[in-house]
Amino acid sequence: MAKLIIVVDKTQDWAPFFKFDGVMTLPDYLKWSVKNKQRIRVINLCRQAQYLGSGYYCSLLAEARGHNAIPSVRAFNKFNRHEIADVSEDIPSSILQQLNKALVNENANQLSFNIYFGETEFKALKKVASYLFDAFTVPILTVELQKKNHWQVKTLKIGSVHKLSESEQSRFATALEKYSHKIWRVEPVNRKFKYDVAVLIDAKEKFPPCTPKSLELFVKAAKKAAMDIEHIGAKDMHRLAEFDGLFIRETTAVNHHTFYMAQKAEREGLAVIDDPNSILRCGNKVYLHTLFEQHKVPMPDGVMLFKNDENNLARAVDALGLPLVLKIPDGSFSRGVVKVKNLTDFNTQLTALFAQSSIILAQRYTFTEYDWRIGVLNGQAIFACKYFMARNHWQIYMHGKTKTQSGGFTTCAVAEVPLHVLQAAIKACAPIGDSLYGVDVKQDGDNVYVIEVNDNPNIDDGVEDLHLGNKLYDIIVEDFIRRIELKR
Incomplete structure (x- = not known):
């Protein structure tokens, strides 16, 4: 039987409901570990539903841990700035007919109601609520209806548990208890x-x-x-x-x-190459760090830093020392990756990065003259390159105000790559999928560290294809x- 975990931003968000030892905050959930292979269901009730907010990260990192989460990351990505507007065109005509039939005697021109796990207090709208929950699977879905010539769905919003009234809290708790006994379904x-x-x-x-x-x-x-x-x-x-x-x-x-x-x-x-799961899993460095940790993929030591956490500096420096590297989760081509040499620089850069994301990844700094790029397709290495650091810089790409410089490269046969580098690259791809990936690996003597896995690696004529043609x-x-x- 699966274990149920409920994640909230603040413990008081759950205060109106029955006491349950599976309720925890996001930082507590990320520190919590499962000792056996028990299946885990996560009900994500975090307040910040926007991209890179706490709610988004809860579902993203739950997936990295192999847990089933609602909402899923895919569900979050259907919403833009907490809401979806003008969705009636995407709703089947049969559902809209049911909607209009149910509200035929309604005199108002606007109506708003909540859906809790597919349930609503309006019995006539039960089928409509069930459809909207299947299409936009979030615990609390606020639906705004508008009547012009006929009733239409104006907007859909992700509801917040901490904003529910006393009567709404009761309906939510009843729906949650009912839903938690259902089997998780795959579309x-x-x-x-x-x-x-x-x-x-x-x-x-x-x-x-x-x-x-x-x-x-x-x-x-x-x-x-x-x-x-x-x-x-x-x-x-x-x-x-x-x-x-x-x-x-x-x-x-x-x-x-x-x-x-x-x-x-x-x-x-x-x-599909790149499939959506690969884009999700490779597109966020915090996710990859958690995934690699779960699957024991060799990587630089790292610490996740949380916005408004006063212990960020002490935890990072104590664990990693200086200099260290700070990474915004979804940067690419060396963007959003900075090296900090001292505490002043650390605070300045961290403040700037937290303006873009609620979690930042700090990693131990390891200098190498080049990074390996191993191309992996369907679990097999198909090309190998050495990408050298840009001149007088610690990264492959150096972005200037007017132009971007990059280092040189060397392409070689896969058979010429050290075995432990290949093994690390293939191991890193295994929990992500069987698509086409470019794995960046640092080699420091006998030690190797997977930096990241790219879901759409460069394949340029005269570079990645130089050996195989x-x-x-x-x-x-x-x-x-x-x-x-x-x-x-």
Whole structure:
């Protein structure tokens, strides 16, 4: 039987309800460990529902621990700034008909009500509430209705348990007790069966994961394998069902159209690289740190720092020493990563980074002349490069006001890579998925440290393909065919 955990921002948020030893704050939940392989259900009632807020992190890190959380990170990402507006177009006409039938005698032009785990006090709206909960699975969903010619759903908002009235608290507690006994369900995937692949690109992107030449080489390899390729953009989301696969060759992010397109493509039954789970898991350094910790992947020592925690400085310096590295969770291309040498610098940088995220990762600083980049596809290493640090800098990329400089590179055969580097890279990918990844590894003698796993690694002509040449593109095409056939 699964153990139920309820996570809140403040313990007083749970004060109106029955005493339960499974209620804890987010920092306490992250410090809490399970000694056996018991299944864990997490009801996330944290107040901050916005991207990189405490609620978002609760579900993100619950997933990293292998726990089932509601809301899921995917559910959070359906909302923008706590609410979704004008959703009636996405709701089936049959549900809207039920809504209008239930409110046929309602005289007002606006109406608001809460849904608690799919339950509502309005019996006539039970089917509507059930549908909205399945589509937007959050513990408390506030629905605003508006009547013009007919009733429509105006906005959906994530409700907060600490704002409930006494009568609402009673309904919430009853619904929670009922829901906690239900079986967790997985959304079905509709499968489509066409045999061509869309490649998502942004021709204006400053640091794309593929050069134009490498895109051409991929198209050439695909044609040899009887695969049609079409380049698409962000505005082509509605066309995804036309394809059998989606290859994302644009820099991904969670709160971004690349993630939404990956989600939609997966729902449509496409073979997807990068799949949405990989984008979620690789797109946040705090998540990766927790995941690596759970799976004993070698990595630099690290400490999570929480906004408004007065002990941040002492904990980080005591554990890691100085200098150390501070990382914003969703930075890319060395952005949002800073090295601090002294306490003054630490405080200044931490204040700036906390303006962007409620949790910051601090890691032990280890200098190496280069980082290994190991390309991994379906659990197998397919290319290997050494990326050298930018001149007179401690990172591969050095961003200036007018231009960005980067260090050199060396491409080599996978067989030439030290075995413990390869093993660390493959081990890091295993809990993330079987997609295409670029694993950054620091090698310090016999010690190796996985820095991060990138879900859409660069594949540039004359760099990553320098050793294998066209064969590298053949390998990717062959794996896409494998994935497509598995879908069939």
